[in-house]
Amino acid sequence: MRKTExxxxxxVEIAASTTAAKNGIVEWHRIVAESDxxxxxxxxxxxxxxxxxxxxxxxxxxxxxxxxxxxVFSVLEKFEYHxxxxxxxxxxxxxxxxxxxxxxxxxxxxxxxxxxxxxxxxVMMRPAGVVLTLSAEVGKRIAAA
Amino acid sequence: MRKTExxxxxxVEIAASTTAAKNGIVEWHRIVAESDxxxxxxxxxxxxxxxxxxxxxxxxxxxxxxxxxxxVFSVLEKFEYHxxxxxxxxxxxxxxxxxxxxxxxxxxxxxxxxxxxxxxxxVMMRPAGVVLTLSAEVGKRIAAA
Numbered sequence: 001m002r003k004t005e006x007x008x009x010x011x012v013e014i015a016a017s018t019t020a021a022k023n024g025i026v027e028w029h030r031i032v033a034e035s036d037x038x039x040x041x042x043x044x045x046x047x048x049x050x051x052x053x054x055x056x057x058x059x060x061x062x063x064x065x066x067x068x069x070x071x072v073f074s075v076l077e078k079f080e081y082h083x084x085x086x087x088x089x090x091x092x093x094x095x096x097x098x099x100x101x102x103x104x105x106x107x108x109x110x111x112x113x114x115x116x117x118x119x120x121x122x123v124m125m126r127p128a129g130v131v132l133t134l135s136a137e138v139g140k141r142i143a144a145a
Numbered sequence: 146m147r148k149t150e151x152x153x154x155x156x157v158e159i160a161a162s163t164t165a166a167k168n169g170i171v172e173w174h175r176i177v178a179e180s181d182x183x184x185x186x187x188x189x190x191x192x193x194x195x196x197x198x199x200x201x202x203x204x205x206x207x208x209x210x211x212x213x214x215x216x217v218f219s220v221l222e223k224f225e226y227h228x229x230x231x232x233x234x235x236x237x238x239x240x241x242x243x244x245x246x247x248x249x250x251x252x253x254x255x256x257x258x259x260x261x262x263x264x265x266x267x268v269m270m271r272p273a274g275v276v277l278t279l280s281a282e283v284g285k286r287i288a289a290a
Contacts, residue, residue, distance in 0.1 A: 026157055
């Protein structure tokens, strides 16, 4: 692909979010605010794909997210969402938190299917050093549980 | 803030991007596609703030971005933008790339001022281990330049 063709491929016109995606993100915020992890599976597509910040290969299916997300949120202190960005079928939510007193910022990239279920969930965080600390602590808590 | 109040604070209604932000992101895509780094300063606000993926503290002003971004793009191989998410004043651009043959994915969170100049630029990437490799290599190239 030539450079000019590549440039044209990126539309800057972002379509408004579907009702399914809006309902899905409202439910996600409710689950996080209330730590209602037992209802997370109802918000996930059967074939959901989860990408964590520390390893490239994703996790497939509901199982890994049900185990990993509660563990991550148990390690993160002072977790708060900030800016929101949207697309037709998804959202990017920016957050801040602390890990053992160290500040982190991150994003959740959440993609919904037509039923408003999460089909793809990517977490990215910075700085990278603290992400490795978080990852090690989450691993310990999952192993201990 | 109580949990229910916190929940209400997150609007899922994302306003359409301003013309200034649209023009800004088109120019950003042009600069990246053409590696036209000499024109980057024209797209930056004087008080732009840059947050890299490896250290928490941001860089202030045009100078650091003019040095760091060309160095980062010289290390990243097979760089390609993918999903775009928008807000009234900014965009999130998802990308994939390679660092020494290792795959990474990342996001640029780009916030524009009313003149369409970048006022805030956050880069997050995963996996964290490869981010540290990238950061070390960028540091070497900047020191050598």
